[in-house]
Amino acid sequence: MTCAVLSIGTELTRGELVNTNASWLSAALTDLGFEVIEQAVVDDEKERIVATVERLSRLVPVIVCTGGLGPTTDDLTTVAVASALGVGLERDEASLELIRRRLEKFGRTMSDSNAKQADFPAGAAILANPIGTAPGFGVTLNGTRAFFMPGVPREMKRMYEEQVVPRIRDLAQKVSHQIHFRTFGLPESVVGERLAGVEEAFPGVTIGYRAHFPEIEVKVLARAALGADKKSTEDAARDLAERAAAEVKTRLADVIYGDGDDTFAGVVGRALRTRGLTLAIAESCTGGLVGHMLTKEPGASDYLLLDAVTYANSAKQTVLGVDEEVLRGHGAVSPEVACRMAEGARRVAGSDVALSITGVAGPTGGTDAKPVGLVYLAVATAKGTVVKERRFPGERFNIQTLAAYVGLAMVRDAANEGR
Template sequence: MTAAILSIGTELTRGELVDTNATWLAEQLIALGFDVPEHATVEDEAGVIVEALQRLAARAKVVIVTGGLGPTSDDLTAAAAAQAGAQALVRDPVVLDVIKKKYASFGRVMPEENAKQADRPEKATVIPNPVGTAPGFAMPLGNATCYFMPGVPREMRHLFRETVVPAIAGQAERNTHQLHLRTFGRTESRVAGLLQGVEEEFGVTLGYRASFPEIEVKIHARAATEADAERMAREAAGAVRQRLGDCIFGEREDTFPDAVGRALRDKGITLALAESCTGGMAATMLTSVPGSSDYLLLSAVAYANSAKSRMLGVNPEVIRAHGAVSAEVAAEMAEGARRISGASLAVSITGIAGPGGGSEDKPVGTVWFGLAAEGHPTVTRHRLFPGERDQIRTLAAYTALRLAMRSALGHVGD
C-alpha cells in the first residue's frame, strides 16, 4: 500500500527551514509496511495546496500532511483541505473551547487570531493536540484518507504516534523490515565500497544517509512475511557489522554521545577532557546526555599556551620546543587532566582549525590527541582533517570521544 507526504510552508520552499518532518515520517511509514513513492513540498498558497492534495489523494491510500495549521494569515491548510474536498469550512465549538482553556491554564486570554485553529472541513474528524494549540484533523479525499498535523516537529510526532499510527497500522502489508546502523570514522564512499555485494548476497536494499560527520546505513528487506523480512535484515546487518567493524556505534535513535557514555558507564570508567582547538565541543557533546556526570569528571578548555601550563601543568619549555600542536604537548595535556581530576582516563585535543595558523610542517587541519589511561603508558595520535574550521573542530571532537570509547572497550591507543 502506498502513502504520500505533503509538507506545506513557504519557509520550506524558500529553503529557510529544513523539512525534517518528511524524513521522519517516511521512516515511520516504511517501518509500518507502506511504500512511500512521493514527498511533495508546496508554498502557503491555497490553489497550490488544493492541487497537491487532490493529486496525491488520487495516487496514494494514505496522505500525511504537515504545516499550515497555525493562527496567522498564511496558515491556509484547513481552508484548502475544505476546498479540495468540496466541503464547507466550519469552526468547531468544542475545539475552540479547548484552545481557550489551554490559554487560560497559562494565565492568558486566547488571542482572537487563534480562533482560526478551531476551523476544519465539515466532514473532517478532529485529532486532539495535547502538546500544542493547533489540533489536527483527518478526512477522506479521492482514494485516500488524509491526516493533517501541525508542522512543529514535537507536536507532529506526538499526534502521529498517538492517533495516526493506530488508524493506519493495519492497512499496509507487514512484509518489510528496516534496520538503521549509525557510523563514524569512514567516508560515505568508503562505507559503500566496503559493503559491495551485501545486497546481492542477502536480498536486501542498502541506503546511505550522510549527516556530517556520521554516515547512516539503512538495511531494507522485503519478504513473504514480516518475520522473514526481519531475519533477512538481521543477517545482512551481521555482514555489515563484520565489514565496518567498530566504526558502527549504534542503531536508529542512538546518538554518538549516547554510545560513548554507555561504553564508559558499562566499564566503570571516568573521563577527563582537555580541549584546545575544539573549545569544549567534546564536553558539550557528552553533557547533552542526561546522567553524564556519572563518568565525565572534568572538562578543561586550555586555549592559550599559558592556560595549558597553568591549568594542566604543561611544561612551557615543551611548548617552546615542540609547539602547542604537537605529540609532546598533547601527552602532557592528557596527563595533567587525569592528574588533577582523578579520572581513570583522560583525552586531550590540540590542533590548528584554521583558517590561519597553519604552516608547511603543520598545515590547517593538523590535530594531535593525547590519551592517558590508568595502568597504561600515555599514547598520542595524529590526524590531518580536511574541511573548513567548523568541520575540522567537529571531526576533532568526534575523534577524541571515539578514542575514549575505544579505550573503554579495551583498545587503548588503537
Template sequence: MTTPAAILSIGTEITRGELVNTNAAWLAEQLTSLGFDVVTHLSVDDDVPRIVDALRDVSSRARVVLCTGGLGPTTDDLTAEAVAQALGVGLVRDAATLERIRRRWESLGREMPESNLRQADMPEGATVLRNDHGTAPGFSVEFGRTLFFFLPGVPSEMRGLFGDWVVSAVGPLTERTTYQVHLRTFGRPESQVADMLSDIEEKHEGVTLGYRAHFPEIEVKVLARATEPRLAEDRARAAAEEVRNRLGSIVFGDEADTFPAAVGRLLRRRNWTVAVAESCTGGLIGQKLTSVPGSSNYMLMDAVCYSNASKNRVLGVNNEILRAHGAVSAECAAAMAEGVLRIAGSDVAVSVTGIAGPDGGTAEKPVGTVFFALARAGEETLSKRRQLPGDRDRVRELAAYVALDWVARAARGDLAGN
C-alpha cells in the same frame, strides 16, 4: 508488491524555505514502517488552483496520500476549499466539530475568535478526524481510488491525528509488512560504508539498505519487507547482524543510541575513569561526555585551557614546549594529556589542540590541523595529527568525535595504528 503512498505538504512557508519540513520526513518513515512504498513528496504554496493541481497529481501516483497544512483559521488556510473544488462539492459546516472547537477555547478561559468558525468547514462527504491535540480538525476523503488524509501542520497535532486515525485506516491497504533496524556508525565516510556492504541486498531476500549522514556519523538503515511481520523482522535482523560483522567497531549503537553513551558504556565495562584537556574544542568533549546520565561514574575532569598561559599554569605544559613547538603540536597535546591525567588521577586522559579557523592557519599548519594525545599511567603517551575538513563548527565537532573515539578504542584495547 508494495502499496504506493505519497506526501503532500501545503504551505507557502514551506515552498519559500522559511520552514524546514520535518512533518514530511516523519510521515515518510511512518508509512515505510507500515509497509508502504513512499513514491513522492510534493510541496505546494497556499494557492487554491495549485493545490487542486497537486491533489490531482498525487492521486494518480498513490493509493494513500497524507497531506499536511492549511487547516488553520486564517485566510491563507485554503486546504478544505481546494479539496472541495477538486471533488466538485461544496463546503459544509460540521456542527459537532464547531462545538468541540468552541469548548476547547472555553477550557482555556477565552472566547472563540470568529475566524475559528472556518475550521469547522469541511468538504461535503468528508470524514472528520477529531483533533484531541489542538483546535484544527483533520478530515479524509476518497478521490477516485486514492484515500487522502488531511492533517494539521503543527507537528504535535499532526502526529497525534496520525496515531489516532491514520494507522488503523491504512493498515489493511498494504499487503506487505516491514521491519527496520537502524545502525549508527562513526569512523568511515558514507561511500566506504556503502562499498563494504555492496552485496548485502543480493544475499538477503527482501532487504534494502539506506544510508543517512548525520555529521559526523553515518546511519545505516536495514529495511526488510515480507508478507508476515515475523518474517520481516527475521530478515532485517539477519541482515543487520551481517552489517555489524562487516563494519566492526565503527558500529556504535542503534537508532536511539548516542556516540557519547556508547563511549560511556565501554568505560563502565572496563571500570575506567576519564579526564579531558581541551583547547580548540572549548569544552565540547566534556559536554558530550556529561550529556549521558550517570557519567559522573567515569568522567572526572575537563580542563579547558585555551591560552598558552592556562596550558602552562593549569596543566603544567612546559613553556619550552610552547616556544619550540607551539600550542598546536603533538608535543603540546601530549603534555596536556599527561597533565590532566596527573591532576585528575584518571585511568585514561585525552587531549585536543588545533586550529579550528577561520583564521590562524599557516602553510605548515593550515586551518583544520588538530593534534590529539592519549595518556595512561605507566604507558607511553600516544599522539596523532589529523587534518579535519569543514568550517569552524565542523572541525570542532569532528575533533570531539575523534577524541571520544580514541578513548573508546583504548577501552576496547584497539589502538593499533592509532
C-alpha cells in the same frame, strides 16, 4: 503500498516554518508498512491545492494531508477538495455543536469563521478532533483514499493515530523492519563500497546512508509482502533485516560504534563507566569541544573529573605543569607537549585515564613544518602514554571535530583494552 504526504500552507512555502509534520507522518506511514514516494507542499492557493490533490490521486492509492482547515480566509483545503470532487459543501450539525461547546468552554462565542469549520465536502467521512476546533475529513477521489487533518502538530498526530491509522492499516500490504548502525572512521563512499552487493544478496533489503559529519549512519530496511498472517509477515521482515544487518556488521566491524540510539560520546562514557575509570582531558586546539560532547549527555559526572582547556602556553605550564623548556624546544604542537599535557592532566586530576589534544586548527597559525590540520593526541594511563600524529583535512570545523572524535576513540580503546 505507496502513498503521499501533502502539506498545505504559505508559511511552509515561504520557509517560515520547517515542515516537521511531513517527516513525522512519513516516518509513521513507513512504520505502518507504506512506501511514501512523495511529499508535496503547496501554498494557500485554491487552484494549486485542487491540481495537487488531483495529481496525487492518480499517483498513489493513499494521500495523507495536513493544513488549511483553520477559520481564516486563507484556509482553503475544504473548498478545494470539494471542487476536486465536483461536489458542494455540507454543514455538519453535530460538528457545529461540538465546535460551539468547545468555544464556550474557552469563554468564546461562535463566529461565522468558526462555523465554517463544520463544513465538509458532501459525502466526506468526518474525523473527530477531540483537542481542537477543526475536525478532519476523509474522501475517495479517483479511487484514492485521501485524509485531511489540521496542521497543528498535536491535533494532527492524535487524529492520525485515532482516525486515520484504523482506516488504512490493512491497505499497507507490506511490513517493514529497520535496523540502524552508527559508524565513524570511513567516508560515505567507502562505506558504500564495503557494502556493495548486500542489497542483491538479500532481496527485499534496501541500504540507506545518512552523513552527519564525521559520522555515517547506515540503515538496513527489510520489507516483506503482507501474507495471510500479519504476525508471520512481521517476523519475516525482522528476520530478513537481522540477517542483512549481520552481514553489514561483519563488513563494517571496525567502524560501527553503536546502534540507532547511541552517540559517540555516550559510547565512550559507557566504556569508562562500566570499568569504573575516571577521565581527565587537556585540550588546546579543540577548545572545549571534547568536554562539551561528553557533558551534553547526562551522567558524565560518573567519570569526568577535569577538562583543562589550556589555550595559552602559560596555562599549559601553570595548570598542567608542562615544562617551559619542552614548550620552547618542541613548540606547543608536538608529540612531546601532547604527552606532557596528558600526563599533567592525569596527575592534576588524579584520574585513571587522561587525553590530550594539541594542534593547528587554522585558518591561520600554520607553517610549512606544522601546517593547518596537524594534530597530536596522547592518552596517558598507569601503563604509560601513547601519542598519535594526525593530519586532518578541511576547515577549522572539520579539524576540531575530527580531532575530538579521534581523541574520544583513543579513550574508548584504552578503556576497552584495559590499558
